Amino acid sequence: MLTQLSSRFRSESLSRVITFLWMGLLAMGILSNPFFSYPGRDGGIFLYVGSLILKGRIPYLEVWENKGPLVFYINALGLALSGGSRWGIWFLEFLFFFCAGVIGYIVIKRLMGVIPALAGTLVWIITAGNVLQGGNFSEEYSLLFSFIAIFGFWKSLEHPQKNFYVLLVGISLGLNILLRPNNISMQAGAAGTYFILTLFSKEWRIFFKRVLWYAIGVLVVIVPVVLYFSAQGALTEMINVVLVFNFQYSDGFNLVGVLDGLKSASLAIGVIYVAIAILGYAFSLWYLIKNRFNASLGKFLLILLIGWPIEAILSALSGRNYLHYFIGWAPYVGLLCGYTVYLLLRRFAPNSDKYSIFVLLALVVVTPVSNRTVWKNYSAVLAQMRSSPNSELDYRDPVASYIMENTSPQDKVFVWGFRPIINFVSSRESPVSFLPYPLIHVDTPLGNHWADQFYSQLTTDPPALIVNVIEPADRERIPDLDPIVRKEYKIKRKEVVLAPNLQDTLDFIEQNYVRIESVNGYDIYRLKTSIP
Structure with a gap:
């Protein structure tokens, strides 16, 4: 038994x-x-x-x-x-x-x-x-x-x-x-x-x-x-x-x-x-x-x-x-x-x-x-660990690499298009707390308050770089920073709510930033005062 x-x-x-x-x-x-x-x-x-x-x-x-x-x-x-x-x-x-x-x-x-x-x-x-x-x-x-x-x-x-x-x-x-x-x-x-x-x-x-x-x-x-x-x-x-x-x-x-x-x-x-x-x-x-x-x-x-x-x-x-x-x-x-x-x-x-x-x-x-x-991909990770034990095992795209190579750790970077993963991977903080901008999603006093807060933070502590990251699916939701590209796409304003101070923000960026590079299809803008 x-x-x-x-x-x-x-x-x-x-x-x-x-x-x-x-x-x-x-x-x-x-x-x-x-x-x-x-x-x-x-x-x-x-x-x-x-x-x-x-x-x-x-x-x-x-x-x-x-x-x-x-x-x-x-x-x-x-x-x-x-x-x-x-x-x-x-x-x-x-x-x-x-x-x-x-x-x-x-x-x-x-x-x-x-x-x-x-x-x-x-x-x-x-x-x-x-x-x-x-x-x-x-x-x-x-x-x-x-x-x-x-x-x-x-x-x-x-x-x-x-x-x-x-x-x-x-x-x-x-x-x-x-x-x-x-x-x-x-x-x-x-x-x-x-x-x-x-x-x-x-x-x-x-x-x-x-x-x-x-x-x-x-x-x-x-x-x-x-x-x-x-x-x-x-x-x-x-x-x-x-x-x-x-x-x-x-x-x-x-x-x-x-x-x-x-x-x-x-x-x-x-x-x-x-x-x-x-x-x-x-x-x-x-x-x-x-x-x-x-x-x-x-x-x-x-x-x-x-x-x-x-x-x-x-x-x-x-x-x-x-x-x-x-x-x-x-x-x-x-x-x-x-x-x-x-x-x-x-x-x-x-x-x-x-x-x-x-x-x-x-x-x-x-x-x-x-x-x-x-399982082939997991095997590739194990192979990388064996061949280079100290190598980085996290994917980093060219945009994040560019930011790391061309800014200091204390520099701020704002990603236009709501892709804060770039801030995370590049280890660069955003100067603003309201990251979805210019989308505010709701036309209410709260949404307008967050838009005003964004503009105040952006203009008070301008980032060293602004990265224009608008995915194809967002082309009709988020205006591009490039005025020429912006005219090519009509925003579906019945489906999205944009910040009421959007034009002020675009004007500020146009006056204070210059496009210096295009990386992986995304434009990089640098603060003019930081250009040698």
Whole structure:
């Protein structure tokens, strides 16, 4: 008997190790390699703000960005771990995906079995990768906290007498609010499920106790952050940027925009995955109608039925439909696809779990083979480390290299076109806090205030260089610094809100700066007084 138990333990341990290895390969396969590429616009500003935090700067007060503060401090932590390298951010991204994968796998395995857990994990990581767009997004980090909410919710139903699990759901809500207030659908789904279950059970005492611990969990996270920013004199600005501005920014909500967003999300995530998830959603609804929420699986499915529509609305609320807004769909699509697999196996292969080790081994082999370019790039990094142990392993484009070669570390550089990744990579600070200028996004007193602040900072402390970095997609949104080029492109003024003092700013730049170089297709302007 002891021999059988020992053999079973070794077998389960080996299976667990292989499962974790596979999840690690999956996570690595969707992440951008810092040796070859930059993150996108949002990821770049998070890096820049994170680097300023390590210098003692305060977000919102000294640099403007409309996301919650947690993503900045995650970036600061990653940079601190790696001595300023983007590989520290890569490590944290990997860690967040890996931990989310483990948590989700454990929950699905307990409720549905091994193969549905493998299928659900595979789908949610792939679908998240399909809309990751270079990574380092607040929506990406929210995935871990969404899965923590799922875990806490599931355990709270198994052990209703243990308050810790409801507290955990509340903590995850607080963390997601601090990343981006829109990223709360899973926690909202949990709250809605608690309420609906109570309507049937009539156990209102348990419900109100859950509400209390849920609220405590949120406050445990939010209150220290509020106190910190209040002590720094930045609380009002944080509220203006994160809450007031984002509300104004989303004020243009319209049904057509939302429907277009849902279409874009389905296409980008993967029509097949979304279709299977919708099928799983329909099966879940039928299961609940048939079983009246009695089974553990039914109670778990209810959080998905409530949460996914909330996520769909929140992700498309602004009508701007950037693909990374839809990263939050991944847990729902993955878990519902896993449920569909569970139903198929229960109907056609009820004993399939005995073959799960073979499925797992096949996944371990197929995962790296399916995307050879990714692993070829990682191999190039390892080769570089072996051949030149002290060489830099972060990609640096020619513009950042030019800035480093032609300015001093104390010189300021402003990037026209909202690409603060260049400030980060070149280790040159911007002289202004409102980096999106000339876009102010909303025609409100707040937007005008930030535009005035920008002009004051620019003219009081002019940067040594201004880099004109306007991507093709922004040509009809951001006026070029070159007046000739500016005449070639008509700005879609019905779709963007430009600073009211834009002409004053353009005049100041034209009077005080001269174009000296074009690097990688981007014009470099130097302050006239600094020309020999």
